[in-house]
Amino acid sequence: MSTQRGSGPRRVTVAELREMKRRGEKIAALTAYDYLFARLVDGAGVDVVLVGDSLGQVILGLDTTVPVTLDDMIHHARAVRRGVERALLVVDLPFLTYQVSREDALRNAGRVLQETGAQAVKLEGGSPEIADTVAALVRAGIPVMGHLGFTPQSVHVQGVRVQGKGEEAAERMMAEARRLEQAGAFSVVLELVPGPLAAAVTESVSIPTIGIGAGVGCDGQVLVLHDMLGLNTGFNPRFLRRFADVGQAVTDGVGEYVRTVKDGAYPGPEHTFE
Secondary structure, eight states, X not given: OOOSXXXXXXXXXXHHHHHXXXXXXXXXXXXXXXXXXXXXXXXXXXXXXXXXXXXXXXXXXXXXXXXXXHHHHHHHHHHHHHHOSSSEEEEEOOTTSSSSOHHHHHHHHXXXXXXXXXXXXXXXXXXXXHXXXXXXXXXXXXXXXXXXXXXGGGHHHHOSSOOOOSHHHHHHHHHHHHXXXXXXXXXXXEESOOHHHHHHHHHHOSSOEEEESSOTTSSEEEEOHHHHTTOOTTOOXXXXXXXXXXXHHHHHHHHHHXXXXXXXXXXOGGGSOO
């Protein structure tokens, strides 16, 4: 199968993610917000790169994702797209870009795909109204990833806590996952969900589940890149594993730079043009 851009690596598709679930192959997803990190993440072999509205906290220094705008998302997704050749590129639709009306959702999701080159969008929730929006987007040719459990755009209603505890809440989440599947979503993120419930949801739907704080029973996992690399040192939730300590390496490197500049050791003769 050829790619859309010449003879580069074969691009992951939404159909391939479903096939990965069918054959029991785990899906690895990570966020990225700029060109250089996107190129590194893609080159390392991730299957899905998500331009999350988590860029509000990670890149823009905001308290929540709520103030992130569609223009913010498009700006960063354009940069990420330039660095991604293989992975499926998914972009979050930010707060109030899809909840007001189906027409808004179609217009805004269409802008994302047209202006960034992404292959899919992600939105939060599993209500009948959201499912209707998902169905409308899919009918228009826009692949949609869902998001259940803790949904950051609803943080002022939910608070930051595990969702789906108790029989009634668990049944509601199961119903929401099936509703998104029936609406045509190609995948669903499960965030801050008890492990047994996430596993049950995964078994109950034919589309892949991507967990974050949802245990091992999901079809794949996603983390925020800056968290798993140790760049966001103040964020230490139970589900997070740090796979590198880049934050400390940056601090050490900058400290050494400052020291050598101040004592005159840098630049040396080898760094100076004759």
